[in-house]
Amino acid sequence: MEPRKILVLNGHPMATSLSKGLTDAYANGAISAGHDVRHRHLSEMKFEIDFGIIGYEQSQNFEKDVQEFVTDLQWADHIVIATPLWWGGIPAKLKGLFDRALLPGLAYDPRVRKMGLPQPLLTGKSARILLTADTPMWAMRLFYRRAFQHQITRQILGFVGIKPTRHSHFAPVEHATPKKVESWLEHANKLGQRVA
Numbered sequence: 001m002e003p004r005k006i007l008v009l010n011g012h013p014m015a016t017s018l019s020k021g022l023t024d025a026y027a028n029g030a031i032s033a034g035h036d037v038r039h040r041h042l043s044e045m046k047f048e049i050d051f052g053i054i055g056y057e058q059s060q061n062f063e064k065d066v067q068e069f070v071t072d073l074q075w076a077d078h079i080v081i082a083t084p085l086w087w088g089g090i091p092a093k094l095k096g097l098f099d100r101a102l103l104p105g106l107a108y109d110p111r112v113r114k115m116g117l118p119q120p121l122l123t124g125k126s127a128r129i130l131l132t133a134d135t136p137m138w139a140m141r142l143f144y145r146r147a148f149q150h151q152i153t154r155q156i157l158g159f160v161g162i163k164p165t166r167h168s169h170f171a172p173v174e175h176a177t178p179k180k181v182e183s184w185l186e187h188a189n190k191l192g193q194r195v196a
Contacts, residue, residue: 001033001195003034003035004036004078004195005038005075005077005078006030006035006036006077006078007040007076007078007079007080008023008027008037008038008040009023009042009080009082010040010082011083011090012083012084013043015044017084017132018084018173019082019130019132020082021181022170023041023188024039025189026080026082026130026188029188029191029192030193030195031192032193033192035192038076040072048096048100049092066100069097073101074106077125077126078127079125079126082129082131083129085148104118105121108121108122108159108160117159120158121161122160122161122162125162126163126164127162127163128167128168129153129167130168131148131169132171133169133171133173134172135171136172149167152165168187170184
């Protein structure tokens with residue numbers, strides 16, 4: 001397999017978490033297979049998560065961590081994001097990173113439209129979501145109609161051209177045994193080796 005450029009983002013706002021373990025395992029697997037990996041941890045990134053009220057025309061300047069994330073996003077051809085499921089969605093700080101980084105002119109072009117949607121500018125990239133949750137997959141499908149997957153796949157990543165996006169679901173985490181967690185980490189490592 002041709003070496004890939006992979007951005008791995010641990011999207012958990014805490015320094016230690018299962019999300020961190022999964023991204024470490026994925027990154028190690030990808031590196032062992034000869035791929036070029038840049039690994040970021042949301043907990044270490046410092047930026048204002050609120051886009052603000054002044055609008056796109058006068059948006060606040062990028063902080064160093066946001067600028068580096070944008071640079072990595074443009075560089076990568078595969079993006080891996082680990083995130084917990086909180087209240088049916090992603091943590092506020094991760095959503096804030098998307099709000100700050102995925103701006104017009106960088107992630108999409110609002111001047112060029114097709115079927116009412118702006119032209120995406122981050123095409124040619126694929127993604128993998130590593131979702132941790134207490135909600136099992138059957139409940140995500142039956143009760144919530146895969147709302148999380150639709151949001152991140154279509155309304156965030158797909159909107160800016162990143163597709164396909166594949167999902168791995170690790171649940172329930174609250175009472176997971178050490179053996180179960182180890183099996184999840186091994187699975188993430190294998191995904192990294194295959195860049196899947």
